[in-house]
Amino acid sequence: MPAALLATKSVPGTVRDRLLDVALELFATRGYQAIGLRDLAARVGLHAGSLYAHFENKQCVLFELIEGALCDLLADTKRRMRGASSQRERLHRFVHAFVTFNLAEKHRLLLVTREFINLNDQQQQEINQLQSHYAALLNSIISAEYANNAHTTLITEAVIGMLFGQSQWRSIDVTERYLADTLTSFVMGMITTEQPKHS
Structure with a gap:
């Protein structure tokens, strides 16, 4: 796991860290609404009331997990984009960072x-x-490379939607590199396609 991803994680072995790990697994596999504080406590060998020493409520656990995921993704993406020699390379690194993160997390x-x-x-x-x-x-990548494209915001939102939609995909048996290259090609196609005139 990249150092940037490790930086925001709790100290390994602490009760708080174990609670977050258990919550992540249960919320992801069974759904947030289906899991109670008793479920989390039981998995780490605590009484339900003991959890309040670490988190105000279950919603705070979910917030910390989501916030941590996005902070780690943002930090890792910025790190990977450093030193790119062109906007095309920055785009590829942006997409590849997401693919890597999604496969690992x-x-x-x-x-x-x-x-x-x-x-x-x-x-x-x-x-x-x-x-x-x-x-x-x-x-910023799309705007810098294609400054005349009036649809950069629409394209950005479409690409973000496509990338985050990977979390809903069934398993696809391709390499990380192939997936990153293919998705980058998709994005390039979206950027360079002639846009319809706005009426």
């Missing part, structure tokens, strides 16, 4: 796409800000 991204609705309004606003920062990275 599929459960974490599944929570981002599927369980976001279970956060409260304040938490959703904070997650939306992180997602906006992430989308801005891609938008």
Whole structure:
């Protein structure tokens, strides 16, 4: 796992870390609504009341998992994009960073796409800000390379949707590199295709 991904994780072996690991697995495999604090406590050998020493409530556990996933994805993407010699290479590194993260952290991204609705309004606003920062990275690449394209925002949102949709894909038996190259080609096609005139 890249150092950037490890940086935001809790200290290994702590109760808090074990709770987050268990919550990630259960929320991803069984769904947030199906899991209670008693389920989390039982899996780590605690009484349900003991969890409040670590998290205010179950919603806070979900928020920390989603926030951590997006912060790690953002940090790793920025790291991988450093030193790119062209916008095309930056685009490829952006896509490849997502593919790598998704393959290694599929459960974490599944929570981002599927369980976001279970956060409260304040938490959703904070997650939306992180997602906006992430989308801005891609938008800057598209705008810099194709400054005359008036549809950069639409293209950016379409690409982000395609990438995050991978968390819902069934297993596809291709290499990481092939998947990254193919998705980059898809994105290039979206960017360079003649756009319809806005009426």
